[in-house]
Amino acid sequence: MDIQFQDTQANTTEPLNSTKQLFDSKLSVTFSVAEAVVKILKDMGVQYAFGVSGGAIAPVWAALHQSPIQVLHFRHEAGAAFAAIEAHFASDRPVVIFTTTGPGITNALTGLLAARWEGAKVILVSASTSAPQRGRWACQETSTYTMPSTGIFTSGQIFHYATTLESSDELTEVSRRLVLGLEQPGGFVAHISIPTNIQTSSLKTLLPRVTLSQSLATATEETIAECVRLLSEGPFVIWVGFGARGAAKEIRQLAERTGAAVMCSPRAKGIFPEDHPQFIGVTGFGGHESVFRYMQDYRPLRTLVLGTRLGERTSFLLPIMVPLRGFLHVDIDPEVPGTAYPSAETFAIPSDIKVFVKGLLKHFSQHSVELTKPMLLRPEHSIINPRTHGKVRPVVLMDAIQRLIVEGSDVLVMTEASSSSAWGNYMLRFAKPHRYRNCSGFASMGHITTGVVGAALARGGKAIAIVGDGAMLMNNEISTAVKYQIPVVWIVLNDGHYNMCDRGMAMLGFQGVDAEIPQTNFVNIACGMGADGIRVERETDIEAALEKAMVAIAPFVIDVVIDSTQPAPIESRIWNLITQNSTNYYC
Incomplete structure (x- = not known):
């Protein structure tokens, strides 16, 4: 300084x-x-x-x-x-x-x-x-x-x-x-x-x-050598978190040299390519069953944790996520390792992730590790063809977003802390870092409906927010985007419900609760504030709406009338609450 x-x-x-x-x-x-x-x-x-x-x-x-x-x-x-x-x-x-x-x-x-x-x-x-x-x-x-x-x-x-x-x-x-x-x-x-x-x-x-001057926390050579020894004792899995977003290249090199399976937290999607054969899935909220099957069937000896706190949204604090001999946990915050799983054996390494992984790579030559490489399980996604009748099923919408936006552009995609986030975590697949954001920490409704304005401004280009109708009604900054002509697109999953709350309460055994929202036309609201938009009521109209939004210069709202009977992939979250014997549900 x-x-x-x-x-x-x-x-x-x-x-x-x-x-x-x-x-x-x-x-x-x-x-x-x-x-x-x-x-x-x-x-x-x-x-x-x-x-x-x-x-x-x-x-x-x-x-x-x-x-x-x-x-x-x-x-x-x-x-x-x-x-x-x-x-x-x-x-x-x-x-x-x-x-x-x-x-x-x-x-x-x-x-x-x-x-x-x-x-x-x-x-x-x-x-x-x-x-x-x-x-x-x-x-x-x-x-x-x-x-x-x-x-x-x-x-x-x-x-x-x-x-x-x-x-x-x-x-x-x-x-x-x-x-x-x-x-x-x-x-x-x-x-x-x-x-x-x-x-x-x-x-x-x-x-x-x-x-300003910044110095990076680094592990000692002795610490890195000990990590190499521990990881060489048997099969290990790499658990990638948001804190590792600056080390994507190095993490891929480490995985490919060692044959380790890789999983990621919801906020870390894309840091390790989700189409890579060693990727086994997303953990936590909206995550993949393939992760649980891998941890149960192959039981890695250790897990190398890179830049995630392993909090509830990432791990659900489930015992099945604890490997046989515990964690090697790397984080810049020395208080993070051992907090989520206090009874698990944890070797804490306070270090910058990129610096640490580069240190490991010096020890792991191309063929220095001979580990058993099981047939890795992969997240499965079925293609569902659009139908010409009825409201829009979320799986069809997300499939179109994957093809036209994720694979067809380089824009930032963001999901609100709701069913939207569950769908995004589960269905969208990213091959590069810095393409996906969700707010799974504090998980405040309205974070992404407004945060997308700041993201698009700072990136100097279009950003997409996938949000629910409840969050959009709670807090949005369409007017601000209009004033400064920031190219934001909001894709609203408009199902007339606090959907995650509604379904979660039913799964927890609470009946007769009121989680409905009067049907809102968000295009009318957006146009009233000076933005543009289109309302989608049929699955066959999704692609045209997405294409129009992607070329729009002004802020744009796609109001998608969603089939509320289609369950979002939130079962793990609900079952985790049930195992806690909780009578309180926070949606």
């Missing part, structure tokens, strides 16, 4: 008008704390700022608009936060979320918790009530008098780092803490709260100029 300083001797008395000079010239100027914060964020690599404005955050908002950072004004703070998560993963840069006081902050909290779970790098910059106004019922008062400070304004379970900037003198330390967090591998979620009067105050100290 390198922090330098810029001279700020005064030669002007107009701080709010100096932002452009701050970025575009080398002249020394006096500028405000708001402008200084924005300059520091830009130097940290921030390209995008998403949020909703308000009176209390106005100085920061104005400074953002005068800076090189691209500012998008969203319709809801949660949507801005979800979009920031996906923009981070698409660009590998930190993204700013800005909100005003009170409900601006609380509205964003769900998205910020999702950012923490997903491992994104985002920085919330919010306003707070000026000190002289606190405790006097100021409009949307945000202070310890009206809001809990623990968790929202302090480091803890929501934020890795959080503080309220009470003086410009604190800016250097705030910058230092942000740099430390952004330099670390993995996620970093921060909150900088700035009272309105501090935003407009003149900077009284030298402006920190920040340079």
Whole structure:
């Protein structure tokens, strides 16, 4: 980390008008704390700022608009936060979320918790009530008098780092803490709260100029040698997670040299090609029966875990997923290995995945390992021909998406945390990384309906969101996509139900619950906001609708009337709840 300083001797008395000079010239100027914060964020690599404005955050908002950072004004703070998560993963840069006081902050909290779970790098910059106004019922008062400070304004379970900037003198330390967090591998979620009067105050100290540098955690040669020894003792399987997305080439080389079977978490689809003969399937939610059959019939000696926490959505915490001699678990977070399966033998390796696998490859020559290679089981997919009558079956829709979008383009495909995700995990097959995203961590409804806007913007191209009608009604950012002409396509599985909740409750033995949603025409809604769209009521119309969406320039909604009697592949999730003897179902 390198922090330098810029001279700020005064030669002007107009701080709010100096932002452009701050970025575009080398002249020394006096500028405000708001402008200084924005300059520091830009130097940290921030390209995008998403949020909703308000009176209390106005100085920061104005400074953002005068800076090189691209500012998008969203319709809801949660949507801005979800979009920031996906923009981070698409660009590998930190993204700013800005909100005003009170409900601006609380509205964003769900998205910020999702950012923490997903491992994104985002920085919330919010306003707070000026000190002289606190405790006097100021409009949307945000202070310890009206809001809990623990968790929202302090480091803890929501934020890795959080503080309220009470003086410009604190800016250097705030910058230092942000740099430390952004330099670390993995996620970093921060909150900088700035009272309105501090935003407009003149900077009284030298402006920190920040340079980021990152170092990768690496395993020692002794650790790698021990891993080679353990893996050479017998058959092993590789379990690939989202954290391994930067090591696709190396993981494929390792698998092919050793003959190891490979499975992946739902978020890791495509890191190892799903059409590869050594791929046995997706684990967890919407996963494949072939994985369970392999683990049961062939019982590998060990499992090499690369970049997954093995949480419930990935493993269902099932004992069958524990190999005979336990796990070799590689993760950048040293607290992850051994958490999901505390009673299983686990050899923890804190390391960057790519660096670690490269180390293994030095020891595994092309023919150095002679392991028994069973006839690997493969995920099975039956082709179902479209019918000319009745509502659309999800399997037919997903088959068309596979052919026309997954195989016919290079766009990003995203699935909402619902039946849509189950269908995507189960039926879509990717041969390359960075083509598929689902939010299986915090799994908030509305994450992908809004997050797709940030992903498409940061990728600089079209992105597809496969979502349910419930999520689309809860939170979407069609209007934002229209305003900034972002080429997003929403494919809505419109079945008039909270389908996963409805079916899950029935499987759990609860009858008579109300999970229906009044039938909605999402094309009418989309067109009313300035987007385009098409409604699909027959399976024979699917291909034409997908083709039209793929060439559309404007944001586009495909409203697919789904046959709600067709069960989504969520049996494993439900049976896992049943085995827990649970009376609570979280859909």
